[in-house]
Amino acid sequence: MSPFDWLSTLRYLLLGRFPAGPLGGVALTIVLSVTSATLAATIGLAGGVALAMTRGIAHLALMAVVAFFRAIPVLMLIFWTFFLMPILLHVDVPGLATVVCALALIGGAYLSHSVHAGIVSIGKGQLEAALSLGLTSWQALREVILPQAVRVMMPSFVNQCVSLVKDTSLAYIVGVPEFTFLANQLNNRLMVYPAQIFLFVGFVYLVLCGALQWFANTLLGKDAR
Amino acid sequence: MHTWLEPKYFAWLEQGFVFTLALCVCTGLCATLSGFVLAIARTAQSAAIARAASLYVFVFRNSPLLVQLLFWYFGAAALLPSNWMTWLNTPHAATWGPVALRWPSFELFAGWIGLTCYTTAFVGEEFRAGMRGVSRAQEHAAAALGMGRYTTLRHVILPQALRIATPPLAGQYMNLVKNSSLTMAIGVAELSYMSRQVDTETFKTFQAFGIATAFYVLSIAVIEVALVVWQRTGSRALQRGRA
Numbered sequence: 001m002s003p004f005d006w007l008s009t010l011r012y013l014l015l016g017r018f019p020a021g022p023l024g025g026v027a028l029t030i031v032l033s034v035t036s037a038t039l040a041a042t043i044g045l046a047g048g049v050a051l052a053m054t055r056g057i058a059h060l061a062l063m064a065v066v067a068f069f070r071a072i073p074v075l076m077l078i079f080w081t082f083f084l085m086p087i088l089l090h091v092d093v094p095g096l097a098t099v100v101c102a103l104a105l106i107g108g109a110y111l112s113h114s115v116h117a118g119i120v121s122i123g124k125g126q127l128e129a130a131l132s133l134g135l136t137s138w139q140a141l142r143e144v145i146l147p148q149a150v151r152v153m154m155p156s157f158v159n160q161c162v163s164l165v166k167d168t169s170l171a172y173i174v175g176v177p178e179f180t181f182l183a184n185q186l187n188n189r190l191m192v193y194p195a196q197i198f199l200f201v202g203f204v205y206l207v208l209c210g211a212l213q214w215f216a217n218t219l220l221g222k223d224a225r
Numbered sequence: 226m227h228t229w230l231e232p233k234y235f236a237w238l239e240q241g242f243v244f245t246l247a248l249c250v251c252t253g254l255c256a257t258l259s260g261f262v263l264a265i266a267r268t269a270q271s272a273a274i275a276r277a278a279s280l281y282v283f284v285f286r287n288s289p290l291l292v293q294l295l296f297w298y299f300g301a302a303a304l305l306p307s308n309w310m311t312w313l314n315t316p317h318a319a320t321w322g323p324v325a326l327r328w329p330s331f332e333l334f335a336g337w338i339g340l341t342c343y344t345t346a347f348v349g350e351e352f353r354a355g356m357r358g359v360s361r362a363q364e365h366a367a368a369a370l371g372m373g374r375y376t377t378l379r380h381v382i383l384p385q386a387l388r389i390a391t392p393p394l395a396g397q398y399m400n401l402v403k404n405s406s407l408t409m410a411i412g413v414a415e416l417s418y419m420s421r422q423v424d425t426e427t428f429k430t431f432q433a434f435g436i437a438t439a440f441y442v443l444s445i446a447v448i449e450v451a452l453v454v455w456q457r458t459g460s461r462a463l464q465r466g467r468a
Contacts, residue, residue, distance in 0.1 A: 195300030
């Protein structure tokens with residue numbers, strides 16, 4: 001075998017064909033995670049507040065939507081967005097966008113559940129006190145309830161972020177050149193070091209998720225003090 | 226009529242669903258048993274065992290299931306001695322196809338191992354959380370009554386811990402059903418794989434994915450209902466016991 005070019009292979013796994021072609025590899029995984037985590041947090045916050053503010057039919061309908069997204073596998077939702085988005089939008093949607101959309105929807109559904117639980121956990125007394133001080137219910141929510149609720153729901157935000165990072169590997173199914181896809185491609189081309197390649201891939205994800213958790217813990221630990 | 230799926234394709238999807246269920250039941254049983262052992266190991270007195278168990282949890286919880294599956298499928302195949310591999314591979318060759326499989330294919334085997342290892346880490350953490358939810362006073366009271374560590378665990382801690390851990394455990398079984406869809410990446414012919422297969426053959430994407438989605442939602446709903454029923458009957462039995 002010709003001297004295996006470790007450096008360029010590693011570079012390919014980390015960046016894809018970046019300066020020449022589109023971004024890929026670990027860099028794309030990170031971009032994908034950050035984008036979908038931001039979107040998921042936005043959807044989750046809006047959904048949780050909506051769950052807490054609505055009553056009756058609207059509340060039940062919203063619950064059903066959230067329950068639906070929590071009940072289907074991420075993979076299935078990626079298939080759906082991959083198939084439906086081009087039909088609904090009448091444009092050619094890149095695989096990347098469909099994956100971001102699917103991950104944001106699933107993450108948003110999980111997060112709106114925990115945001116709702118966080119708001120409920122604060123208790124009626126706080127809301128009543130805020131209302132009797134003359135705040136409108138929106139102000140009460142924003143100034144009194146949410147700042148307290150955020151502290152309660154922070155751990156589930158972190159957990160959701162970690163599982164989002166892991167779920168970005170599913171983009172592989174629709175051919176987005178992120179880390180797992182490139183690793184699999186490399187494995188199919190080389191056929192000699194499958195165990196080493198996938199151990200390395202697992203290790204990189206481990207480092208990403210571990211760093212995320214460590215970072216969140218130190219940040220939250222400081223906050224609690 | 227031609228907008229609906231032909232019975233043949235519907236049968237494919239049904240087959241995939243049965244496959245998914247079988248895989249989930251096998252994995253669920255194994256993961257529950259080993260998760261239980263893992264939870265005990267994490268609370269073990271020996272620091273080495275406890276540290277090893279928490280390392281296991283860290284590694285398997287923080288790497289993607291897909292990568293783990295690919296590792297078991299490609300990596301383990303390369304690491305295992307070749308005569309093991311031929312032994313694992315041979316008996317299934319005759320029965321591969323849409324007929325009932327007698328011997329699990331290597332894909333299925335790898336999928337089962339991967340899912341079990343992954344789910345074990347989560348189930349073990351739920352058990353441990355349940356055990357931690359039982360107050361320390363219970364343990365001290367048991368010790369004061371002269372119970373040993375094992376007896377305390379068996380008769381005092383675990384019955385209460387199981388009741389605390391039931392709802393999150395049900396959540397983990399739901400996750401297992403959803404995660405089993407990832408085994409399609411290594412070619413296990415379960416529900417998602419079949420729906421994609423039907424989609425490529427018929428181009429009736431909406432029907433194929435729709436039915437598969439309905440099957441998934443159905444199985445999640447069944448687990449949810451089972452949890453509620455179990456909790457109702459469980460709490461009633463508890464009240465009867467107290468009366």
